[in-house]
Amino acid sequence: MRPYRTALLAEAYARMGRGEEALGILNDVLAQIERTGERREQAEMLRLKGEMLLMRDVGAVEEAGGCFRAALEVARAQEAKWWELRTTTSLARLLAKQGHRDEARTMLADIYSWFTEGFETADLKDAKALVEELKK
DSSP: OHHHHHHHHHHHHHHTTOHHHHHHHHHHHHHHHHHHOOOTTHHHHHHHHHHHHHHHOTTOHHHHHHHHHHHHHHHHHHTOHHHHHHHHHHHHHHHHHTTOHHHHHHHHHHHHHHOOSOTTSHHHHHHHHHHHHHHO
8 A cells, every 4th residue: 555655645745735746756656656567556646646737737737637548548457446436537627627528527427327336435426526517
């Protein structure tokens, strides 16, 4: 769980306004993943990097979108539905801000409908709320 704990630290740094340090930590974790080949949390690390890029600079849309799309590829290849849900939620928010609400809603509704339990969790509640918001 070391990469994930480190990523949580990076997220805390980003929320404190220390975005460059947060990105440095995440880049180190991603480099470690590449070196070791231990890719279990790679999708979530890429998603967090995208989120932190947007926290640091709202204009980093293209780079953040690239992180989200790479994270989706990893999550799908690993059949890691939870990471896929979290990443799709992040990407859907970004797409919605760019005016692609229908695309965002469709992709998020697709992954949300895969789940059959856990609807009381924060991630599924967040995804459902965003799908509903995107219907308006």
